[in-house]
Amino acid sequence: MIRMVEVDKYFGQLHVLKNINIEVPRGQVVVVLGPSGSGKSTLCRAINRLEPINSGSIEIDGKPLPAEGRELASLRADVGMVFQSFNLFAHKTIVDNVMLGPVKVRKTPKADARRTAMELLERVGIANQADKYPAQLSGGQQQRAAIARALAMRPKVMLFDEPTSALDPEMINEVLDVMSTLAEEGMTMLVVTHEMGFARNAANRVVFMSDGDIVEDSTPQDFFTAPKSARAKDFLSKIL
Ligand code: ADP
Ligand code: MG
Secondary structure: OOEEEEEEEEOOOOOEEEEEEEOOOOOOOOEEOOOOOHHHHHHHHHHHOOOOOOEEEEEOOOOOOOOOHHHHHHHHEEEEEEEEOOOOOOOOOOHHHHHHHHHHHHOOOOOHHHHHHHHHHHOOOOOOHHHOOOOOOHHHHHHHHHHHHHHHOOOEEEEEOOOOOOOOHHHHHHHHHHHOOOOOOOEEEEEEEEOOOHHHHOOOOEEEEEOOOOEEEOHHHHHHOOOOOHHHHHHHHOOO
């Protein structure tokens, strides 16, 4: 579903993604771990071309990612993204936030888009917040709304970049629970997180990045019990 081949990315002189090769098959959940500054966010942003790459290729569902134009917009719509900051439109209600993409990009009739939006809000457990504005919701509720909004586009892949890092501790699990359910339902997911419980329980694979390299790519079991590289051992010793 996602294939990156020999991807390089520089910010000026800084080599942020170094010959990255990664494949995420349909239905797999890949957790990306690594210290701050190792290139995890850049990897996510490269996958839907929020960040241009310098060389290499990226395919979504077998189709090369076009550089720009209508084809890019259409392929991008296949890739849902959830960020650390919830990025909801402050002046729109929650249900309007969820409807917006389908109505504007997919040209879905409003009544249909609203019905689907309400179903999705039900699924993430905040249907009763539909007519409120983002600022009236807790962080956990806003992040669940952001997940519903991404799902409303019927993406083939969901990317999560530290979706719980900005949340108060008591709200982290309500977001992770929604993500775990999505994973169980077979969604293809690439998740950058520091939540090791989620990595152990929901991931099929753990990819460990350090300094722009993929240093390890293994099962959670192998990664947590027998990391191969010194860099992964060092990382784990600091967080576990
Ligand atoms: P992570 O998400 O793992 O913390 P990032 O992908 O955000 O890492 O960043 C990787 C490296 O690229 C860091 O050294 C960061 O400072 C640098 N970087 C990220 N975004 C930019 C940018 N827009 N301009 C210049 N440098 C950047
Ligand atoms: Mg980051």
